[in-house]
Amino acid sequence: MVRAIAILIGAGFVAVLSWALFWSIQGVITDPPAPTAVDEFHLHPKEVELASNGFFGTYDQRQLQRGLQVYKEVCSNCHSLKHVAFRDLTQLGYSAAQLKKFAADWSVKAKQFDPKSGDTTERPNTPSDYFPTVYYPGTGNPPDLSLITKARHEGPAYVYSLLTGYRDQPAALLKKFPDAKVPDGLYYNPYFANLNIAMPPPLTQDGQVTYLDGTKSTVQQNAKDVAAFLTWAAEPNLPTRHAYGLAVLGFLLFFCILAYGAYQNIWRDIKH
Secondary structure, eight states: OHHHHHHHHHHHHHHHHHHHHHHHHHHHHHSOOOOOHHHHHOOOOOOOOOTTOSTTOOOOHHHHHHHHHHIIIIITTTOOOTTOBGGGGGGGTOOHHHHHHHHHTOSSOEEEEOTTTOOEEEEOOOTTSBOOOOOBTTTBOOOOOTTHHHHSTTHHHHHHHHHHOOOOOOHHHHHHOGGGOOOTTOEEOTTSTTSEESSOOSOOSTTSSOOTTOOOOOHHHHHHHHHHHHHHHHOTTHHHHHHHHHHHHHHHHHHHHHHHHHHHHHHTTSOO
């Protein structure tokens, strides 16, 4: 008896859910929701060619160094890299002496707590320290960039597109959606989720960053280089992972050849 009641109750739940699903689908078909400004004007990230792209991707050290320079001179005042230590920059080709000076010269100093006095003081960063966290009293911490290229769909392309995507709001958008005017204090960027972003354009003109290696500095080049650097920050072991992947595929291929040879040898005189 209890089992029969349980079956009836379960069947009732299924019937109710099926009924709700049917009318929901019918409502979407007969009365689809009106398109929004985001639906029509949000753009997919532009493709960006980086050495790390693809299955055989690796990193270009010179580009990573340029990207670090862009991050330091343009992005570091507002965004942290809390998952990256200064000593990790050895992978970019810097020596121990260069890293020591680089860390000590960083504008935001490391915090140091004195358990005896209870005071928090500052000291120069050391290579073993992580990049200091950026904090603004009253507003908190701006988004950290350590994992931004992993946290966003098509991360490197998203970063590149966002940095180069600032523009005036299209007249066609305002004509079709008069209420979608960019609010005061925000900036129009079609690559951002809701089209309006609070961050002012960080890259405003060519030559904003003077590259130490002599590369011509343009907004597009700056955006591309910092996207490459942030890709490395999020996945510094990418070349090693790719190498392991190729080794595993090579082993599997070799194993399949051996297995096929063994199969042919064992079953060659047996009809099957």
